[in-house]
Amino acid sequence: MLKDITIGQYFPGNSVVHRLDPRFKIIITGVLIAMLFSADSFIGLGVGVIFLLISFLLSQIPFKLMLKSLKPIVPIILFTSVLNIFFLEGVTIFKLGFLKITVEGLRTSAFMIIRIIALIMGSSLLTYTTSPITLTDAIERLLSPLKKIKLPVHELAMMMTIALRFIPTLIEETDKIMSAQKARGADMESGSLLQRAKALTPILIPLFVSAFRRAEELALAMECRCYQGGDGRTRLRQLHSSGADYFALGLSIVFFDLVLLLNCLMG
Amino acid sequence: MQDKIISAQNVEFHYTNEFEEDAPVKQVLKGVSLDIKKGEFTAVLGHNGSGKSTIAKHMNAVLLPCGGKVYVEGIDTADEERIFDIRQRVGMVFQNPDNQIVATIVEEDVAFALENLGVPPDEMRKRVDDALKSVGMYEYREHSPHQLSGGQKQRVAIAGIIAMRPDCIVLDEPTAMLDPKGRSEVLKTIRQLNRDFGVTIVLITHYMDEAAQADRIVVMDNGVILMDDVPREVFANVELMKKIGLDVPQVTELMYLLEESGLPTDTHIIDEEECTEALLKILKATPHN
16 A cells, blocks of 8 residues: 555656656646646647647656556545536436436536546656656756745755655555554554554654654765755756757647637637 | 874763763773774774774764864864865765665765765766776666665665765674675675775674674774784684674684684684684594594
């Protein structure tokens, strides 16, 4: 169950999408999200989905992996679609007691499902094709103008890097602690919600203690490697924007315009 | 050329208890003097609480002595201005490989120290590749650390230090959390670095077989240096070693037991081949009946 978390799971590759400048990729993802949210017809949404599919095919990410990233949001999809199907007023097709299904309900829920799936796929595509460290690097640079207003941009980026680095380590550790507590007879699967929440205490306490110990050791190791904050730091990977980056950004803006145009035409 | 890389002079250290002012002060180091020569492979042996990790942490100014002085290539470690000069010269590798890897990609982690030092990107690329090749992890440069085994992670951590091009590497029980395979990988890497690249090594350990491969062993107990000699001479003191809770290599122990039972042997033996020869000699000398 814990292994399903896909945040920061980078899928190494050398596709066109992988090679794009991460700064551009973040902006393009932003444009895609704007596209999906501003579309108010199926055709408009379709344009956004086409843009997403083109990037997805170019990225050479296995379809299965993409499906995996959708798994955690299945409950949200079900919840919103059920709400939409049953509680929207309109032409009734089917009625059972106080529950009724309307044409509008079906339309809206289909629309929402496509939108949510496209949103998740779009952002997963960003994290699948960009190594977390490049991603934080790009965020650091995109935000660097904010240093002028004393925002600790480097420190924030460093925190993100370390958090991403330790996610798999802590997940592994949680699994280990859970097994250890189960071996001692801890029961985590039965009882009321409150009881189950209480049963988490013997997992969380050792996890926190070890996280603090890790933090201390990591700080020491960083100091030993001459870490002294963001000033005067150079980077192994330099970010270079090329023609392909501007082309991709241009393409995303063209698609965005198309969506807006369709909105006007349909509206 | 300066002969001594690290020179500890009469170092004393104790941890202060911040919560109880009149708590008894536990003296961890009681006047330790130790010189590490250039190119040497030194092992520091000791039981838990002997102060071996504490003296290691003095070698790159992680801890500062409460009494006495530590010099790294002539620089006083108490000189705060030059702390990064010191840490660049003496790198340190810790026990848990997971807790010293900062980045999510192997090569970026190796580059971490160089990024901190402001090395230009072209030179950084070269140094990172060299460091990864010297520990045999070059093929894994694009992997993420959690895909690696313990021994591989520890080698990446060593590469992260090597990339700084330090003169000396202090390893604080680098194999304590590894399986036998990982242990031998790491130890092989350490020996290679020492032999082929002339890096001075200080290996803190409690494994006798690791210490036996060093040029010199320093045995610590209860905050003082008990012995400081070549492995052969150190392990010959079987009784003293046992008294302070340390072991000797199995072959040495065998020789010791044979000697105790009255056979003419030599407890200066530390490797298997010598042991076989010695046993053959005994067998030949014993009349058959």
